[in-house]
Amino acid sequence: MQVKCTMGAKPFEMIIDTPLGLDGTNEGPSPLLVILASIGACIVAVTKFWAKIMDINITELKVFSRGHINLGAIFGLDDSKLAGYDKLEPVVRIKADAPKEKIEELMEKVFSHCPVITNLGGASPITPKLQIRE
Template sequence: MSNFLNGINVPALQGFVQSIKQDESKRHARFNVKTKWQHQTRSVATVSRYHLSGQDHLRYFQIAADEPLELLGGNTAPNPQELLMAALNACLSVGYAVNASVMGITIHSLEIETDGELDLRGFLGLDDNVNPGYDEVSFVVRIHTDAPTEKVEELHRVATKTSVNLANFSRAIRMVPKLEVISG
């Protein structure tokens, strides 16, 4: 029998979980993204490192963002709202795959579709009483598996309860802004 289910190395995952339980110094993860404006509404974010369980890890990814033509962009990449929803969907996908593997559930296919509507008056500063962000975001999880319905419902409860980005969407995060002005 393989140690892998849904592409997840279950014994390695269990070992990682055990190390977190046993060693306080391994409980934290820190992520960092640096974004540079390029032109018009386009920006490129760079991921170059993260900190996990007391160790720094190097990596390199670039993530472009742009607005569609109708919002004065160049339409060269997803816009920030689409990236936000993609981040939620990706986080939920990880949660479903990992938790299904631990629960012995084989996933044949998984799709998450997220939708939200903004009132542009808030974003454009036309009405101070209008939220510039979402008041509501909905998502649908479509999962194909042979597992019994009760087990899939339990998977759904666990995956949504432990999703970092679903928690970020659902609760206020204390933001700590700082402005550094470079003159000359």
């Protein structure tokens, strides 16, 4: 069985996969890498939104999303930790035509209004449902 998922939200489609060593085909990023990409992309989008409102001209914006994966927990070897990332650390590198204090105010708005950060931070309950087909 291949471990590959095609996620579609028309008109977009994305292949999410796992590495060859985990019975995947390595045709796309793993679900955990998608989380890191989602954080970075959301921070960029929300930063652009708030910068426009606050009349800040951004000349450089890069987000580096980092996380430490608890492999032992994922593979059932260490149940004392949560499966997945134990910490997510997006690093924002920004250059703008604004004073440091105004850029800090901008990023406070971004971090408090970024829906991906909000959801991953536990604000939205996740309710898995099981459907077994025969």
